[in-house]
Amino acid sequence: MKTKFQINAERLTEIFLETIKIDSLSGNEKPLANYICAFLSSYKDININEDNSYKYSNSNTGNLIIKVGNGGKVVMLSHMDTARPTKGVQPIVNTEKITSDGNTVLGVDNRVGVSVLLYTLEKHLSNGGGKNFTVAFTTCEETTLLGSKNIELDKKITKGFIFDSAFRPGSFINNACGAMSFEVEINGKASHSGISPEKGINSIKIASDAISNLQTGRIDDETTINFGKIVGGSAVNVVPEKTVIIGEVRSFDLDKIKTELEKIKKSFEKAANNFGGSIIFKSSWDFHPYQLNEFSDVYKTVVAVLTKAGLQPDAKISLGGSDANSLNGNGIPSVNLGIGAQNPHANDEFVLIEDLIKAAEIAHNLVEMEG
Numbered sequence: 001m002k003t004k005f006q007i008n009a010e011r012l013t014e015i016f017l018e019t020i021k022i023d024s025l026s027g028n029e030k031p032l033a034n035y036i037c038a039f040l041s042s043y044k045d046i047n048i049n050e051d052n053s054y055k056y057s058n059s060n061t062g063n064l065i066i067k068v069g070n071g072g073k074v075v076m077l078s079h080m081d082t083a084r085p086t087k088g089v090q091p092i093v094n095t096e097k098i099t100s101d102g103n104t105v106l107g108v109d110n111r112v113g114v115s116v117l118l119y120t121l122e123k124h125l126s127n128g129g130g131k132n133f134t135v136a137f138t139t140c141e142e143t144t145l146l147g148s149k150n151i152e153l154d155k156k157i158t159k160g161f162i163f164d165s166a167f168r169p170g171s172f173i174n175n176a177c178g179a180m181s182f183e184v185e186i187n188g189k190a191s192h193s194g195i196s197p198e199k200g201i202n203s204i205k206i207a208s209d210a211i212s213n214l215q216t217g218r219i220d221d222e223t224t225i226n227f228g229k230i231v232g233g234s235a236v237n238v239v240p241e242k243t244v245i246i247g248e249v250r251s252f253d254l255d256k257i258k259t260e261l262e263k264i265k266k267s268f269e270k271a272a273n274n275f276g277g278s279i280i281f282k283s284s285w286d287f288h289p290y291q292l293n294e295f296s297d298v299y300k301t302v303v304a305v306l307t308k309a310g311l312q313p314d315a316k317i318s319l320g321g322s323d324a325n326s327l328n329g330n331g332i333p334s335v336n337l338g339i340g341a342q343n344p345h346a347n348d349e350f351v352l353i354e355d356l357i358k359a360a361e362i363a364h365n366l367v368e369m370e371g
Helices: 009-020 030-040 108-126 203-212 254-275 297-308 323-329 353-370
Strands: 046-050 064-068 074-079 091-093 097-100 133-138 159-165 171-176 178-187 217-220 223-232 242-251 278-287 314-318 334-338 350-352
Touching: 009 030, 009 091, 009 097, 009 108, 009 353, 030 046, 030 064, 030 108, 030 133, 064 108, 074 108, 074 323, 074 353, 097 353, 108 133, 108 159, 108 350, 108 353, 133 353, 159 171, 159 297, 159 323, 159 353, 171 297, 171 323, 178 203, 178 254, 203 223, 203 242, 203 254, 217 254, 223 254, 242 254, 254 278, 278 323, 297 334, 297 353, 314 334, 323 334, 350 353
Parallel strands: 074 133, 074 159, 159 334, 171 314
Antiparallel strands: 046 064, 064 133, 091 097, 097 350, 171 334, 178 242, 178 278, 217 223, 223 242
């Protein structure tokens, strides 16, 4: 009779506690990449490769691509960067959960995913291997997604499973929004604000007029607009000649994103014309939306894997982006799995021990069923 697979919670926790002590912000993932390579250095039947994504992401390392056996058709993925420093983190471990002492983030996003996948590799390879699958550790997820956007995976990879969602195990994101960022450069005319203000064209005034005629925040149940940064003017006694505004539009609907961007552009053009100024408008995709229905192969696989782990599969939507957006955008159907990395980016981040274990069980099931 086949023995039921068991997760070694003590070893899994140990790996997690080791990884959180490595400070590895976006663009500086090299320390964690070095740790991962050293962690796996004694194992055979694997190939570790650093891809060329650093040329585009500006990270000090590329993504790490680990092929077990021939690499298989499935990739499990986690990002190496954290949004805030974990330097000096003091973890507090009790029987139920792991937290920091409150002075720093714990690093759950995404050292939970990293430790789960390292444990999975260690467990599988220590037991003789035999399966074929790929594990990837990406860069710059917290800032630009440029690591996963430029990831160099084998062409035979057909499904991706991202271990990164703050939802608890059992939940998975099968429907995520896309986002386009925009930059508006407003050009007016400088003049002395006291002696000859009428000779100037106030670029900040143009910007404020344009924004006041636009709906911002939540546009509808699937679309948001945010003006996130504004820089303008040079001195209090000079009519501001130039102002730059940066923002984003998010939606699950591609057409809605394009429509809202066009509204924004026209509002700024109209305001500039009214005051005698001009604008330069630029936009680009941060990440594309994705939607995977219940009939897709990757959706069916997730349901089977979660059910085998004794969990109730729960499909979720998200107005946030992740490496799953990048993989789907690159033609690899992928979902973002709940791993219980709760309250991400805050000093009260935590992970429940039972969620850490369940996330590892999910990874094990993927290897057994898809490897």
